[in-house]
Amino acid sequence: MSSMGRRVRRGVGALGAGALLALTSCELDSGTDAGQVVVTETVTETVVPTPEPTEVDELLDEPTDGATVEPAVEEATYVVTHVVDGDTVDLDNGETVRLVGIDTPERGECGFGPAQSTMKRLVLGKEVVLVESDEDRDVYDRLLRYVEVDGLDVGRQMLDKGLAIARYDSRDGYGRHPREDDYIAADEAAPDITCKRKPQQDNQPRGLLGSGKKDKGSSCEPGYDPCVPLYPPDLDCADVGPVTVTGPDPHGLDRDGDGRACGGD
Structure with a gap:
């Protein structure tokens, strides 16, 4: 080994092991005296980029206290x-x-x-x-x-x-x-829709029951007993009093469909 090589080794030894670990590069300057070692330290700084937020991150960042819940749409x-x-x-x-x-x-x-x-x-x-x-x-x-x-x-x-x-x-x-x-x-x-009939009408031809046909010259609406004026106009209970509904009910007097209207028995 040449005397130059020995001088370099001694120079490095003089720096110490701790300093050697901190060096990223060493450069020997040939223009110095033979007994000197010039060390140039190069420090490289690594910059880690910040990742862009993902859709999952954005969802996780949303509040969970219910403040962002859309109000229920009211039905018209x-x-x-x-x-x-x-x-x-x-x-x-x-x-x-x-x-x-x-x-x-x-x-x-x-x-x-x-x-x-x-x-x-x-x-x-x-x-x-x-x-x-x-x-x-x-x-x-x-x-x-x-x-x-x-x-x-x-x-x-x-x-x-x-x-x-x-x-x-x-x-x-x-x-x-x-x-x-x-x-x-x-x-x-469901039960069948049926017409209410008085007992004495049981023998009347079925085709006449609930037919809604009016007798010529009559002023009474078929389907009521006693007589209720013809429809129209629409009458209420206050206009006719208690009645029994025996057929069609164009005036809508029998509200519960039991054949008795306006307090009739």
């Missing part, structure tokens, strides 16, 4: 201003609604009075929610909707009471509405 409600019959009502916004999937007797038909009266008790003057079905409007431009009061399906209640039948569904050539199966089951389990 409408007030029923008029009951046409057991399956059709008018609303305060000017629309007429035909209840989906049920059918009730028309004016002058057996069972009309009880169906209309029950519908009045269920919805008249109350706030209702309209629920869409498979169709929007019928040929008369009436809205086709389920009608609910306090979360209860009014059409289903009419079926349960035996005051309506399940109709205008896929069995009749119409579209299949969402509650069809439930309505059909309710209809099959």
